[in-house]
Amino acid sequence: MKNWMGPLGVLVAAVLAWECLHLIVGEGSLASPSTTLVQLVSMVSTAEFWQNALETCWALICAFLISIAGGLALGIVLGINRFAGAVFEPIILNIYSLPKVTLYPLVLLIFGLGTAAKVAFGVMHGLIPILLFTMNAIRQMKPVYLRAALTMGLTPSQRVLRVVMPAIAAEISTGLRLSFSLTLLGVLIGEMFASQHGLGYLLTRAMNLGDTRTLMAIAVVLIAFALTCNAAFTSVHKRMHR
Template sequence: MKNIHLPIIVAVLFLSGWHAVVRMSGSDIFPTPWEVVLGLAELIQKGVLLKYIVASLFRVTWGFLLAILIGVPFGLLLGWYRPLAAAFNPMIQIFRPISPIAWIPVAILWFGITDVSPIFLIFLASVFPITVSSMAAVQNMQPVYVRAARNFGLNNRQLFQKVIFPACLPQILTGLRIALGIAWLVVVAAEMIAVNSGLGYLIIDARNAGKRYDLVVAGMVMIGLIGLILDIAVRRLEKFDEVRWGYANKD
């Protein structure tokens, strides 16, 4: 991996600064990096860490996949059929700014303290960015693609399958990347309130159980690392030939 030494240097400087600030402050509550490592080791030894990571990823996976299955086709239709966009866009713009966190009481009322509640919240957090990015991708598509396809006699189904979707895929992937980051944020917040497992629950439970801030920060570290891995995974999709053409090449 190119320039791996630069992130390592930044990480070392950050951890050194963190350790120095904690020591100089004389705090016996906020942990040092090494204490966080020991906290992670404790969670691994108890078999809790993997269990909570799997629970969080399970909820994000289902909520995010449902958002893709609904948001991408619906966004493409809205972008292609202007009367449909005129009908639905105002409602989308009303619901889109509402924080998914505001839906937590409603989710608990409808689904109770179950996995369905955070999945529903993740779906809400993801579906609007995905829909809007898919719609914008169609609207920003070069008209020459459509004219060329029409000249070759493609029908509407073939046009969507062979021209519109491939042309929109780079911008759709950008929307998916943004939506996935939002989904990961929301699942952590939802798990602090709506369920009794997952990394969000780990943080709030560690704070309540004797103020174990080493475990609190350990949970935060795992959230950040998994978020980084998820972002890298989505960016890997941009390397495929079907998508790469839509991005500017920068050396």
């Protein structure tokens, strides 16, 4: 019960702050919690909402899986090869510091409007965090592990699967949690700028129409989804560290 008191207190405080802000700025600028709840119930009962939600989930899954595969592969290569890692790490950090929205025309030119553009935006946000966490975790790994693997005559693939991955699993779980949040952000940005489907598209449409009730209802859905996924990743992370 005590574990729930903190989150519950934060939730109550957030709702009260929301209600106070609504009273200050008015319904035209910010829908009240009660109005948002009514709109949320109405919205989730429509087929349009679930079609767009599934579109977002599918793009998120694709982008996250690509980010995991690419980030782990590049991170392992750059982590094991110290010289390559030292050369490419500053380049990677400089690339990642670029505002991703500035690449919006290029993404549209290559992928067009649709799922591919959303996935590309998601990968652009989520791949590099996993890459950096993996690379740095291998650098901090005890050198005796790799020396022992070489002594036992393990092949490169066996060294990665049986030595490197188990040794850095806890650190990778932290990278996955951060990458998931950023991938979700990238997918939503892609839907807002380069798609005609998805929850990000519904957000943009609601903003253009000045529909604050729908805007807040979608925001509540996204916040609840992100917090749930983050709690799941946190649980996995704690188990990894144990």
